[in-house]
Amino acid sequence: MKSDNLKNKKDKRQRMISRNGWVLGAWLLLITLLVWYSTLIPVFGRFQLTSISKNSLPLVFLAIGQAIIVICGGIDLSIGALLLLGNVIAARFMEDQALGVVFLVSVLMIIGIGILNGLTGLVISVSGIPDIVVTLATSYIWSGVALLILPSPGGGTAPEVRWLFSGSESGIGGNPIIPILMMIIPTTLVFLYMNRSKVGLSIYAIGSDEIASRLAGLNVRWAKIISYAIGGAMAALAGLATVALTGTGDPRFSVGANATLNSVAAVVLGGVALTGGTGSVLGMVPAAVILIMLNPILSAMGINPNSAQIIQGVLIAAVMMVGGLVAVRREKAS
């Protein structure tokens, strides 16, 4: 009947909004901030767009990795250390090497670190130790390994790699299209995997209700391992992006710890609840860019860098509080 059709359409639209509301909101916030930023500085053109988009790349990748792990019901406090590891491996073994070697190193590194974190996921599954403790411990282990590989900041990478992430072979300037593509393509691929493949959907199910999923016959252990493995691979990709941007490797522990905190903030800002089972990696792109944009916006407003750091911390805390409140309300409603 005709009235049924109309009801269906309205229901569908309402459902789409309620399910993706947060992500849409994040995109809206990003656009608002971009517009506002453009009014704050004298020139807002290709250079600014390029620098915003390419500087956001590491956090986008890291946030996607953390999001998958969180959606499956876990958390990874070592994801920053994995970025560190990827960064120093790339910087150490790519310096002054032929393009073929560079390519090989990249691929091997991403797969290798993915497998490493998958092992971490296995340990978490098998041992019964909470993920917080395991990943806290592994963050120290990987940071130590990174320190072994590259005792002090240095190394380098091939100009082609720098071009791949920033559109410029020297790391200065570039064009905005390439970083934006590098943001969109992996995100879309991961999104499709999470929403269409069996493992991806089981990750959502397990994060939502692990016991029910196990009883329904889903392979919980395998899904958790896969989530940690993909998270590790994304962290390695983020490390590669970092070396492409900065041109060097930095093995300091604090860099990894900061990256982990930012990844958790981005995950919450992007609409993935820390309790798991809900959210989408599509929210990671606006979330990461917003977080990275905080610094240039605050400095454009004339606020000195130290106060800017405080404000950044307060904003992140505020975001998480709002996220927490929303999650509580969502729980009460269901």
Next chain:
Amino acid sequence: MTNSNNPNQPATSESEINEGLLVRLQQIAAENPVILLIGVLFLLVIATGIVQPNYLSVSGIRNTLLQAAPLGILAGAQTVLMLTGGIDLSITMIATGAAYVAANQSPNGAFIAIVLGILVGVIAGTANGVGVTVFRVNPLIMTLAMSGIMLGLFTAWTITLLQGSTVVADFIKLVGTGSFYENRIPYSVVVWASLAVILIYLLKRTGWGRLVYAIGNNEGAVRLAGVRVWQVRVTAYMLAGVLGAIAGILLAGRTGVVDLQLASAYLLPSVAAAVIGGTSIFGGVGEYTGTMIGALILSVLNSMLTYLNVGQAIQQIVYGSIVLALAWSYSSLTRKS
């Protein structure tokens, strides 16, 4: 050999007797994990003694105790919070901040310096507690964010408010490094021991302590029983903040100067000591006595790694691996029972 008196009883051979003994031992260990931990501690001390024979002396043990005291206090804060199902990743930043304030106020006298330092802990701890209870933020996130905020605040303040003295008052230095009985029992260990007595008393003998365990065990039931859960939680975070501040002041006393990285190396060890000591991160299970032995184990481990002279990278790797191994064996042991 069969038991001819009762044919229904299973045959008891020597291997079965040994097996029975092993199972009994396992049961005893699982029910009293502290015994197992003391055993591990003993083994580690012996191992360190093998690496560095001078270790098994008063000065060697004293050095380990000096390091274990602030760690033990920080781990105590983690224990209290983990019992409620929370965690505090900002505790080392609170310690550093308290140390900073104490150092800065040292010209005004040690007493004021200490009081103001502890005030830092109270404020930060309360903020954490409010964030976790009123705003329902995940404790991991709240304390992680608090740590970042404090880092920014203190970085800024080193240039403005807290400019000047980064040197610690003499009294604090005395407590941090001095000892009774001609260099035998460090003062900081005495502070730790007194705090331990208070903490154990609070947890085991007061209504508040019982509520802490109850909330970690089944928060819903506690709420239905009419308890104001948020009050218990906020006071728990406040207590953790105070403990963190005291640890920070002790650390400042030991080194004599403060910098922003003063306590940051203690974060994983503080959580690890509590986990190794048997405190469950999910809440409701654990004792401070276990945590104390966990802190001692980690300190001896640290000494051993230092004596082995392997460099920071390998130290980190070994440390993280051993924490993982200890937590794993602990978890599998308690799961079997």
